[in-house]
Every structure is written in C-alpha cells, then in structure tokens.
Amino acid sequence: MKYQNDLILKAAWGEEVSRVPVWLMRQAGRILPEYREVRNSLSSFKELVETPELAAEVTIQPVDILNVDAAIIFSDILVIPDAMGLPYVMKKGIGPVFPKKIEEPSDIKNLRVANAQEDLHYVLEAIQITKKRLNGRVPIIGFAGAPWTIFSYMLEGSGSKTFSQARKFLYTESKLAHELLEKITESTIEYLKAQIDAGVEIVQVFDSWAGILPPDQYKEFGLKYLDAICNSITQVPITLFAKGAWYAYEELAQLSCNTIGVDWNTKPSLARELVGSGKTLQGNLDPCMLYSTDEDIIAATKNMLTSFGTHKYIANLGHGVYPDTNPEKVKLFIDTIKNYKF
Amino acid sequence: MKYQNDLILKAAWGEEVSRVPVWLMRQAGRILPEYREVRNSLSSFKELVETPELAAEVTIQPVDILNVDAAIIFSDILVIPDAMGLPYVMKKGIGPVFPKKIEEPSDIKNLRVANAQEDLHYVLEAIQITKKRLNGRVPIIGFAGAPWTIFSYMLEGSGSKTFSQARKFLYTESKLAHELLEKITESTIEYLKAQIDAGVEIVQVFDSWAGILPPDQYKEFGLKYLDAICNSITQVPITLFAKGAWYAYEELAQLSCNTIGVDWNTKPSLARELVGSGKTLQGNLDPCMLYSTDEDIIAATKNMLTSFGTHKYIANLGHGVYPDTNPEKVKLFIDTIKNYKF
Numbered sequence: 001m002k003y004q005n006d007l008i009l010k011a012a013w014g015e016e017v018s019r020v021p022v023w024l025m026r027q028a029g030r031i032l033p034e035y036r037e038v039r040n041s042l043s044s045f046k047e048l049v050e051t052p053e054l055a056a057e058v059t060i061q062p063v064d065i066l067n068v069d070a071a072i073i074f075s076d077i078l079v080i081p082d083a084m085g086l087p088y089v090m091k092k093g094i095g096p097v098f099p100k101k102i103e104e105p106s107d108i109k110n111l112r113v114a115n116a117q118e119d120l121h122y123v124l125e126a127i128q129i130t131k132k133r134l135n136g137r138v139p140i141i142g143f144a145g146a147p148w149t150i151f152s153y154m155l156e157g158s159g160s161k162t163f164s165q166a167r168k169f170l171y172t173e174s175k176l177a178h179e180l181l182e183k184i185t186e187s188t189i190e191y192l193k194a195q196i197d198a199g200v201e202i203v204q205v206f207d208s209w210a211g212i213l214p215p216d217q218y219k220e221f222g223l224k225y226l227d228a229i230c231n232s233i234t235q236v237p238i239t240l241f242a243k244g245a246w247y248a249y250e251e252l253a254q255l256s257c258n259t260i261g262v263d264w265n266t267k268p269s270l271a272r273e274l275v276g277s278g279k280t281l282q283g284n285l286d287p288c289m290l291y292s293t294d295e296d297i298i299a300a301t302k303n304m305l306t307s308f309g310t311h312k313y314i315a316n317l318g319h320g321v322y323p324d325t326n327p328e329k330v331k332l333f334i335d336t337i338k339n340y341k342f
Numbered sequence: 343m344k345y346q347n348d349l350i351l352k353a354a355w356g357e358e359v360s361r362v363p364v365w366l367m368r369q370a371g372r373i374l375p376e377y378r379e380v381r382n383s384l385s386s387f388k389e390l391v392e393t394p395e396l397a398a399e400v401t402i403q404p405v406d407i408l409n410v411d412a413a414i415i416f417s418d419i420l421v422i423p424d425a426m427g428l429p430y431v432m433k434k435g436i437g438p439v440f441p442k443k444i445e446e447p448s449d450i451k452n453l454r455v456a457n458a459q460e461d462l463h464y465v466l467e468a469i470q471i472t473k474k475r476l477n478g479r480v481p482i483i484g485f486a487g488a489p490w491t492i493f494s495y496m497l498e499g500s501g502s503k504t505f506s507q508a509r510k511f512l513y514t515e516s517k518l519a520h521e522l523l524e525k526i527t528e529s530t531i532e533y534l535k536a537q538i539d540a541g542v543e544i545v546q547v548f549d550s551w552a553g554i555l556p557p558d559q560y561k562e563f564g565l566k567y568l569d570a571i572c573n574s575i576t577q578v579p580i581t582l583f584a585k586g587a588w589y590a591y592e593e594l595a596q597l598s599c600n601t602i603g604v605d606w607n608t609k610p611s612l613a614r615e616l617v618g619s620g621k622t623l624q625g626n627l628d629p630c631m632l633y634s635t636d637e638d639i640i641a642a643t644k645n646m647l648t649s650f651g652t653h654k655y656i657a658n659l660g661h662g663v664y665p666d667t668n669p670e671k672v673k674l675f676i677d678t679i680k681n682y683k684f
Binding site: 095159161162164168170171211213214217244246247264265266270286287288289291292296318319322324 | 509510553554556586630631660
C-alpha cells in the first residue's frame with residue numbers, strides 16, 4: 001500500500017526521512033474529550049475495546065486532532081490473557097484486575113493458546129475498519145504485551161508494587177513458568193501475525209515490567225521470548241519497548257527488531273551508545289514535561305531531537321501520555337517536532 | 343564505644359574486615375513471628391513505631407534470632423512528614439496514606455521544620471533503650487527517607503504507579519518544590535543528628551523513588567539534597583540507597599557518603615565500575631531469591647560475594663525482605679555469608 005505519510009515506516013527501516021516522525025504511546029484515549037465522549041456512551045472500557053466500529057473511531061481521533069504520523073489500534077495488552085481463558089476487568093481507579101489468577105499448575109494446563117481469528121476477531125475487525133477509513137493517510141501500529149509482562153499480570157492478578165508473586169514463581173516453578181511463557185509467546189506471535197494480515201504495517205511489543213527483574217532472569221524469562229517473537233515477525237518492522245530495562249539494552253540490540261523504545265530515565269546518548277548504530281530509537285520525553293510551560297516544552301523537545309539526531313529516530317514520550325495532560329500541550333510537542341529543521 | 347562486633351562500621355569506613363558483615367533491609371518486622379506477636383498486641387503499626395519499649399524490642403529481635411551484624415531501629419521514613427505537620431496512617435493492604443496531602447502553596451508554608459527532640463522523641467528513646475539492651479553486641483543503624491522520596495509521598499498522599507502528581511509539581515512549581523525540599527532536608531539533617539546523639543553509629547538514607555525521575559531532574563531535586571545531608575553528617579558513616587537510580591551512580595559516588603546501596607537490577611560489576619573504588623557497596627541479592635531452594639540460595643549468595651569482593655562491601659538484599667519470606671531462608675542467607683572463606 002502507498003501512504004501519503006510513511007515517515008514512521010521509513011524511520012523504522014532505517015531509511016532517510018524528510019523530517020522526524022512522531023506519535024504518542026496512549027495517544028488513542030484518555031486525554032481527548034472526543035475519546036471520553038465515546039467511552040462514556042458505553043458501560044465499560046472493555047466494551048469499547050470489543051466494539052470494532054468505536055475502537056476504530058478512537059484510533060483515528062489522534063490522527064485527525066493531534067496530527068500524529070501513525071495510528072495505534074485502540075486495544076489493551078490484556079486481550080491476550082483474556083483470549084487464553086483468563087478474563088480481566090478494568091476497575092476504575094485501580095486498573096486491570098483478574099477475578100481468577102494463576103495459582104496452580106492446573107491453571108496453566110487449562111489455558112489455551114489464543115486463536116486470534118476467533119478470540120480476538122474484534123481487534124482484527126477494528127484494524128480493517130481503521131485501515132479503510134484512514135485510506136492511506138498514515139500507517140497503523142499493531143501491538144501486544146511482552147510475554148514476561150503478560151505473565152506478571154496473570155500471576156499477580158493485578159498491578160503490584162513489587163510483583164513478588166510473579167517473580168517468586170520464576171524461582172520456585174521455573175519449568176512451569178517457561179511452559180506458561182511459551183503458551184503466551186505462541187499466542188502473541190499468532191496475534192501479531194493476524195494483526196499484520198488485517199492491515200497493521202508496524203508492531204510494537206510492550207514489556208512494561210521488564211525493569212523489575214535482575215539482568216540474568218530477564219535474559220532467561222524475558223529476552224528469550226522477545227527473541228522468538230522478533231524471529232517470527234519478518235513482514236513488518238517491530239519495536240521493542242522494555243521499560244526500565246536499561247541493563248538489557250545491549251542484549252535487546254542483538255535481537256532482530258528494528259526499533260528500541262527508550263524510557264525517560266535513560267539519556268539519549270547512553271541509549272545510542274548501548275544499542276549501537278544498527279537500530280532505530282524511539283522516545284523519550286518525560287510525560288510530565290507536558291505539564292510544563294510552552295517555552296519549557298519547546299526547549300525540552302528540541303533538546304530531545306538534538307540528542308537523538310534525526311536519522312533512525314522516531315519521536316515519542318518515554319511512557320504513555322498521562323490522562324490529565326492538556327491536548328494543546330501534546331499538539332505543541334508534535335508541532336515542535338514537525339517544524340524542526342535539520 | 344567498643345563493640346563486640348563492629349564489622350559493619352569497619353566495612354563502611356573502608357577498613358579491612360575478617361569477614362563480610364551482613365544485615366537485611368526490613369529485618370526488624372514482618373517476617374518474624376516474634377515481631378507479629380508484638381505488633382498484634384497493639385492496634386496499629388504507628389502505635390508500635392511510637393512506643394519506644396516495644397520498638398526497641400522488635401529492633402533487637404533480628405540480632406537475637408537471625409544473628410545479623412547490625413540492628414536497624416524499627417521506625418518508618420514517614421515519621422518526618424508526620425513531625426512536620428502532615429500525619430500518615432498505615433492502611434492494611436494499601437500502605438501509608440496521608441489524609442491531607444500538599445495541594446496549595448499555603449500547605450507548604452504551614453509545614454514546620456521538625457523538631458526531633460520534641461516531635462520524634464519516641465524514636466530517640468527507642469534508640470537509647472536499644473543501645474542499653476544491646477550493650478555493645480552490634481552497632482545500631484539509624485535512618486531517614488531521602489527528601490525527594492518524602493516529597494513524593496507528601497504530594498501524592500500515598501504510593502503511586504507513576505508519581506505523576508509529585509513529578510508534575512517539579513515542572514509547574516519548581517520554586518515551591520525547592521522550598522518544600524529544603525524544609526524536608528533541614529528536618530532530616532536535625533533528625534539524623536539527633537539519632538546519632540541518641541546512639542546510632544551509622545545512618546542510611548532511603549531514596550525509594552529515585553528511579554522515577556529523569557537524570558537531570560534527579561540532579562536538581564534529588565542529589566542536591568542528598569549532598570546537603572552528606573555534608574552535614576560527618577560523625578558516623580552514611581549510606582545512600584537510591585533505588586532504581588543506576589543512571590546516577592557516578593554522581594552519587596561524588597557525594598561525601600561512605601556506602602552506596604545497590605538494588606537487584608544492577609550487576610555488582612557495573613555498580614563497582616560506575617561508583618569507582620572509593621566507596622563501600624551494599625546489596626544486592628533479589629529478595630525473591632529467598633523463595634528458592636536452599637541449594638540455589640547458597641549458590642546465588644556465594645556468587646554475590648564473589649562478584650562484590652570482600653573489601654569495602656556490606657552484604658544485604660537489593661531491597662527490603664518481603665513479608666512472606668521464611669525466616670529459615672533468611673538465616674541460610676546470613677550463615678552462607680558468615681561462613682564464606684576468603
């Protein structure tokens with residue numbers, strides 16, 4: 001397909017670009033009044049995720065309103081455990097909660113490998129509708145959670161300060177942990193492939209809890225499965241965002257991914273030094289910077305661009321945009337990047 | 343004072359030791375049935391913190407039962423905001439909560455600099471009782487929260503996933519943020535000095551939320567105040583534990599502290615490389631390793647000792663011991679260190 005704007009694909013493949021592309025993690029949702037209107041017409045977050053027409057609508061909103069260089073399909077990383085037989089509910093003020101979590105070996109045996117076409121048809125339909133409506137304006141980003149992060153949610157049953165239950169399982173039941181991680185990985189690969197077949201042109205894997213493991217354990221229980229995913233996704237560029245895993249940048253750079261996401265704790269120069277010149281980098285402004293004055297936002301954004309350079313680079317925040325961010329500040333961030341001369 | 347066992351002081355001052363000293367963060371509390379018995383005789387966690395006789399009792403328990411090389415006074419980092427006029431309550435299953443948090447500039451003006459002798463007399467009495475009862479067996483560690491971490495709690499009103507309210511304040515009200523941080527720092531210095539006068543022979547400053555700031559902001563709002571504390575504490579060795587702040591190790595090493603705490607995400611060799619040879623290191627076994635088999639615990643502990651070396655080193659976990667850890671496993675960890683031949 002030919003796009004009117006394919007900057008993000010070019011940057012991900014390491015090709016020359018006329019300007020730096022930009023999008024925001026969590027751009028579809030929360031910050032936009034237009035999103036909240038759609039969301040409030042439904043009874044739950046999950047209903048929105050599972051209603052393709054509306055999921056497509058909120059996916060396209062930031063392309064129309066914020067003028068970003070890519071759409072990211074509106075969904076949640078927890079659709080995978082849901083499709084494997086472990087449903088989540090989204091609790092207001094708490095976040096995702098699993099009414100039933102993994103406690104016994106039989107809980108793992110009872111999980112199925114997700115069948116994307118059947119169990120996740122609503123995401124695939126949302127992608128198809130989005131694709132049709134965007135009609136080549138910008139590419140669509142597909143995504144999934146990294147196996148380790150999905151595993152953590154399944155073991156903890158919710159978010160956690162220490163994730164000590166999930167981490168304990170790695171020490172006490174390492175064989176079972178690998179069994180579960182393999183099931184999640186298999187589900188994830190099929191899911192990402194189905195998203196690609198449905199029309200996404202780039203995918204991102206979110207390892208939100210990478211930062212809570214010791215380096216050796218992340219190698220065994222995290223990187224191993226990211227490697228398997230990267231080796232299976234060859235049709236489109238793939239981005240790995242392992243939040244907090246600064247200690248693993250050198251190893252992430254060895255995987256067959258195209259882009260590595262950088263959080264706001266990591267200086268751009270250090271990220272480039274650890275990753276080397278082979279990959280595209282994505283990030284990394286502190287989302288809290290968007291609470292600042294216009295003057296400070298412009299200065300920090302320009303500083304970010306200068307630090308990363310304009311080649312093999314996709315501009316973004318270092319984490320998802322926070323819900324109470326003023327959309328005008330987001331526009332300022334985006335416009336500063338688009339107008340940057342190099 | 344002459345101690346029967348002053349290994350931890352020697353290691354902190356960088357002197358030669360006959361074997362590696364060991365203690366555990368959160369050793370006083372939670373994991374010991376003897377602690378829970380004392381705790382359950384009272385109506386709240388806070389009551390235990392504020393009852394010197396009983397605080398001294400649970401402080402000494404791990405010296406008797408686990409055979410650690412130091413006692414750490416049983417208390418909480420949130421006694422400082424409490425003493426400044428912002429009381430906390432400990433909610434079961436949630437953690438500390440501030441019924442009133444910092445929201446207006448006047449909230450900061452209304453806070454007082456803590457008067458340790460008056461507002462925190464219960465901690466000082468607990469130290470004096472502990473000192474008398476220990477009678478030179480091992481030194482007592484005093485502690486406080488780092489200004490940035492205390493600031494975060496005061497602004498958020500509780501723990502948080504993103505600490506975006508506290509971080510937002512740094513961008514939008516940086517002058518007021520510094521005012522509050524200065525008040526906290528002044529309170530903390532007086533408090534640590536009062537602990538030293540009461541009998542502690544080494545102090546540790548916990549910067550539990552260091553890891554959520556971008557490096558530049560940690561320099562401005564974190565390190566600046568740690569520097570002020572280090573410069574004011576010259577009578578006893580001081581340990582800085584900035585959890586997650588791997589990006590600041592080189593700068594921490596420039597402060598006039600004696601020991602730097604290392605979390606379990608950081609490889610010992612990297613910590614030593616970044617810190618240089620001038621400081622003692624403390625840490626860093628993953629607390630979840632203590633859920634493991636005896637064999638694995640022994641191997642991992644020996645591996646930790648080999649990696650850090652035996653000079654300028656205090657053995658510990660990389661974070662507080664988790665509440666559901668079997669005390670027998672803690673003893674195994676401690677005994678392995680004590681019996682290590684070098």
